Structures are given as structure tokens and as C-alpha cells.
Amino acid sequence: MDALESVKKHLASIGFFRDFTAAEMSHVYHNGFFKICQPGEYLIHEGGVDRTLFVLITGMVEVTRSGTSSLQRVLATLGAGSIFGEIAFVARQVRSTNVIAREESLVFQLEEKHFSGLPAEMKVKIQQQAVKLLMDRLEAVKKVTGYEGPVGQGEFSPP
Numbered sequence: 142m143d144a145l146e147s148v149k150k151h152l153a154s155i156g157f158f159r160d161f162t163a164a165e166m167s168h169v170y171h172n173g174f175f176k177i178c179q180p181g182e183y184l185i186h187e188g189g190v191d192r193t194l195f196v197l198i199t200g201m202v203e204v205t206r207s208g209t210s211s212l213q214r215v216l217a218t219l220g221a222g223s224i225f226g227e228i229a230f231v232a233r234q235v236r237s238t239n240v241i242a243r244e245e246s247l248v249f250q251l252e253e254k255h256f257s258g259l260p261a262e263m264k265v266k267i268q269q270q271a272v273k274l275l276m277d278r279l280e281a282v283k284k285v286t287g288y289e290g291p292v293g294q295g296e297f298s299p300p
Contacts, residue, residue, distance in 0.1 A: 145170060148247070151198045155222045157249075157270050158196075165263050169249070176250045178202075178242035184250075185226055185240040192253040194230040194271060197223045200246025205239045213239065227271040 148170065152158050158166065175198070178184060184195060187207055199221050205213035216238060219225060229236055230253070256264065282288070 148175065148198065151221070151247070152249075155196060155198065157222070157224055160266050161263070165260070165266070168260070168263065172255075174249050174251060174255065176248050178246045178248060180242055180244055182242045183239060184242065184248065185236050185238065187236055187239045189236040190229075191236070192230050192233060193226055194251045194256075194267070195224065195226045195240070196249040197221055197225070198247040198249055200248075201243045202246060203241050203243050205241060206237070207239075218243070224270070224274050227274050231268070231271050231275060 149166075152166065152169070158169070161169070178200070184202065185191075185193075187205075197219055202219050202223075202225070203215050204217040204219065204225065205215050208214045219240075225240055226236075228234055230251075251267065256267065259267070
């Protein structure tokens, strides 16, 4: 199996791409949205200002945040199919965490400059996926904190 066929096989199993048409997937395959990251390589730097959305195709990454000491605290370990970078991508916020490859990893990497050149239907699908992920994460925070108010309506003030 050649490299492109291998990528196609992996992408078919990732929910982020589920609603993409064959033409849209062809656009994804042939327009340089993929990057191979080596162990220890930073994909996202805490405090950074880029607007890049990532989908982990293969491999494993860690999400970390600087602690009070010089050590970084591991917040999560993500595997294939995980989406990250959505907050800065959607909300144009400064990066709040680091994301570091822990093994050789293949990522779909969508930078803002490339996003603006995508066909309109693809942009809508990507934005919908990013917003859905944000809403899912807000719901998870609500469960952990016990917050019972509405999400997205006014200030979020945990109990």
C-alpha cells in the first residue's frame, strides 16, 4: 500500500472527515495539509498566537501546561482521531497549552491562511466540527464542575 492509500485508510476512520464528499477528501489528500512530527516535537506552544487546527491521524501527543515550577504538567494524552487547537482556531485566542508529539505522528494541519482558500462547503464543515468540539468540551467542564446553567448564554461562572 502506498503512502496516499495508507492516509486515505486512516482518514476514513476519523469522524472529523465523516461528512466530507469525495471531492473534498481529494482536496485534503492533494494539498499538503499533512505533517509528520517526530517524538519531542512541539505542534503547539503555550502562549503562541497561531490559528492552526490539528487532527491527529496516527501516533500520540501530550497536552501540557507550564506549572509553578519549571516542570510541565501533563493534562491529556491524545491518540488517533483527536482534534486539538480548536480554541485558537475558532476564538482567536492565545494558545493555553503545549502539544508535544510523544511518538512519530501524522497530523492534518490546517492553518488559517489555507482555511480561507478552501471551498465554502469545506469551510462550513470544518467550522461545524470545531464548534461541536468546543461545545462538547464545555459540557465536560460543566459535568466536572457541577455547573448547571446554560452554555453560551452570558458569563460562565462555576459554582
